[in-house]
Amino acid sequence: MLQPVMHVLKAKKIVLASASPRRAELIENIGLKVSLCPSLFEENLVPNEFSKFSDFVEETALHKVLEVEKRLTGMGSAPDIIIGADTMVTLDGEMFGKPTSEAEAFVMLSRLSGRSHTVYTGVVVKTGEEIVKFTESTDVQFGELDEQQIRGYIDTGEPMDKAGGYGIQGVGGTFVERVEGDYFTVVGLPLYRLCSVLYKMHKHLI
């Protein structure tokens, strides 16, 4: 979608305020060059203080972006565009972060088994002049998993650094019967909406 503005974007310094190799891969896969700059923001926002999941993930993404912008600007290398994102898995009104132990991963995956849950990714795109924020949500239907399948998956090590305890782009993809929404929201960066924003921001420069 971005081809008409690609020459404009290629001349920009774009920073992804994230440590996620999956997000970097997604964005490079569509032909954009980005530098990865993990945010030092502590991610200490309290979910209960937000009335909607979308407010929480957008606010977390915004803090990541602002921290990275401040730091890079202080170092004299202010980026032209900073992209930040935060992803959260929710079930029955509860947030599932990254599991802190294998036992917690087991509980998470057992709860996701045979049911549909919702993944939210909040995104912030900031240029010098402008901030755009949005959230996409995607429903993910898991098949029924037996105990051996869950234990075997935990043994792969994949669940431990993933919100909700699974990675849809890896072995965890085999658990997912169907999705409703942007698949890439579940990977961690809603590509359609992100590219729509970047296109709108730059198409007057064609």
Next chain:
Amino acid sequence: MLQPVMHVLKAKKIVLASASPRRAELIENIGLKVSLCPSLFEENLVPNEFSKFSDFVEETALHKVLEVEKRLTGMGSAPDIIIGADTMVTLDGEMFGKPTSEAEAFVMLSRLSGRSHTVYTGVVVKTGEEIVKFTESTDVQFGELDEQQIRGYIDTGEPMDKAGGYGIQGVGGTFVERVEGDYFTVVGLPLYRLCSVLYKMHKHLI
């Protein structure tokens, strides 16, 4: 999902009767080792002779599998498991194959723009004793594309070897507002259903 039977599957000779690097990547990504053996089947079935799209893709997948099995067996290296698949993009009851020219790619992508279409992938899994066939379908909603975006995408070269003229796992993923169904059906191999079949076939061997 396959972890409990992975040691069984790793001892098998698995062949993917396909030339698609995308299908091979998907299947290797979930930890299975496969050899790629492109089928020499001519793919000359006539769509109008089938009452359902699913019958057409399953039959094409079956012919691919049988041709590869016959050839490899003739060479004295019969595989334990052969997997074949065929993917088709449909809109308004019409099948979209791979575009044969840039002009055809332009027409296809213009028709997909701003609408939902359906992707069918038929799969055949054959062991010595058993044949399992199934088809998965996934709805794909495209955003509205302008002419420049379509022409820019065609210039990347990506559309030309893809059914429907786009690759969801590449730059074409930025056109897709939402999917309903297994995302991997659109990439070319419905992972959930395929793994369910492989699990059922082998779990008595655990």
